[in-house]
Amino acid sequence: MTSKPNHSFSPVDPNGRPASWKFFAVAVAIACLSVASHIEIPMVPVPITAQTYVLLTIAGLLGWKLGTVSTVLWLALGALGIPVLAGGSSGLDYFSGPTAGYLFAFPLAVAIVGLLFERGWNANHIALAFLAMLLGHAVCLGFGGLWLAFTIGPESAFMKGVLPFLLGGVIKSALAVGTILVVDRFLGKGRAH
Structure with missing residues (x-):
């Protein structure tokens, strides 16, 4: 009988789970x-x-598959009028307004980070995991800022749609890695008993 490897790219090991777990x-x-x-x-x-x-x-x-599916479905709910977007907003207008670039970047950022985690840039290598998270934020800010540049001009887009979010992106990247490490420690202790 073959045993599963001890370390998945994620402490929740989504690829080794049944379909019902994935839906949940x-x-x-x-x-x-x-x-x-x-x-x-x-x-x-x-x-x-x-x-x-x-x-x-x-x-x-x-990971990139379940993460991207979750993100796309969440955005679809927002587009359909369910108040799940920023501040409880919703509707198709948000997918053509100032925040559209960020919204469209979300699935791409999730796919990239998920793929990097599956390729070893994960909590087993904290510095790489942090870099993956920073890259995800860069994708969001890059696409968001680019879209915004078409509506309010490049300089204003950078000053209002990128610069204020740089420090937050670093902090949220660290928090995301920290959260995954906490989950890993929690589940690791649970498996050890």
């Missing part, structure tokens, strides 16, 4: 993203939220 994990991820959307500091034209922290934590825990 996606539902929990969507719920967490929806709650994170309500944790915000209102700013114009783009608010600061806990979304990217949760998005990238999900990517690190669930």
